[in-house]
């Protein structure tokens with residue numbers, strides 16, 4: 001088998017040199033300021049060994065990768081009741097699409113599209129004191145990463161809040177069906193802030209390690225093995241919006257992307273992997289990040305569809 005440290009270094013070298021890097025998201029003005037030239041990768045094995053290269057310690061906006069941690073928080077607070085509000089099917093639509101909400105009586109297809117994640121934020125807020133929901137999500141992320149320096153980038157959260165008309169439409173529309181129970185503005189504030197959490201690849205890979213290790217991290221049960229398996233299943237089927245099928249085809253790992261250019265991928269039993277390159281595909285997924293994960297899974301034989 002290939003040497004993991006060498007594979008990671010080779011992928012980072014390729015990522016630094018690549019010329020076709022995709023387009024940096026510009027619909028959130030603050031994100032448009034980030035250079036497309038960055039590339040980072042961090043691999044944390046299930047046992048805790050770390051291999052990093054490139055800009056692995058540079059914080060970036062995790063955006064929709066936060067939807068994994070918010071889902072964990074909501075499941076820990078509400079158990080399987082989460083699925084009364086949100087489905088578990090791939091959408092086949094853009095991350096911010098509204099069309100299925102009308103067809104399906106305001107019930108979002110899954111927790112990883114914007115509508116589903118906004119409903120999850122609302123569920124968390126419902127079980128907290130007013131204003132405490134973002135603190136709960138942040139505390140969860142910090143504990144998983146073992147790093148209390150992780151914070152919300154207030155400029156990114158503000159930038160999204162003042163331009164987030166589509167997300168406001170999704171939230172209001174769901175509120176009319178009762179999918180969201182709390183005040184729309186408060187729910188959106190939680191959602192925008194969780195998306196604006198800034199983390200490096202190293203921090204993100206550390207935070208995802210429990211999903212590679214049956215729900216356990218350093219002897220602490222974060223979620224049951226069954227729940228870890230199910231979250232991985234959702235990441236595989238829904239983690240890349242309308243490109244989830246193509247991602248499974250090319251990479252074969254559960255993974256969640258964000259429009260900041262980060263992707264958290266899980267090789268069950270093996271490793272948690274974070275990659276970051278801000279240039280995106282038309283579907284809003286990191287172009288070089290996806291290519292890097294494809295190379296890593298191929299070189300290490302980590303696709304979940306491998307026979308061993």
Ligand code: GLN
Pocket residue numbers: 062063064065095096114160167192195257258259260284
């Ligand atoms: N905060 C972003 C939005 O709601 C997240 C989208 C994403 O990362 N795909 O539009």
